[in-house]
Amino acid sequence: MRMTYIRNGETLFLNRGACNGCGRCIEVCPHEVLAMAGDGAQIIDREACMECGACSNNCKTGAIKVRAGVGCASAVIQGMIRGTSPQ
DSSP, X not given: OOOOOSGGGTTEEEOTTTOOOOOHHHHHOTTOXXXXXXXXXXXXXXXXXXXXXXXXXXXXXXXXXXXXXXXXXXXXXXXXXXXXXXX
């Protein structure tokens, strides 16, 4: 089952012009929020972002930013209510 962490993912920002296409963000994202499109990264599933910051912390060009919020906490609470855990 796919978890939704943040509706519309307003906390995740990608500046494709600054992306050098290294792919590190894709390697470290635990929920496949990003994918390669041509010579750079692209956001493919905003709602799967749990705001962990792995992508932005590993982006050497600063092309990805994540504004910290409640994504991960929200997912944990929703999982407890539903009797499931975040994947």
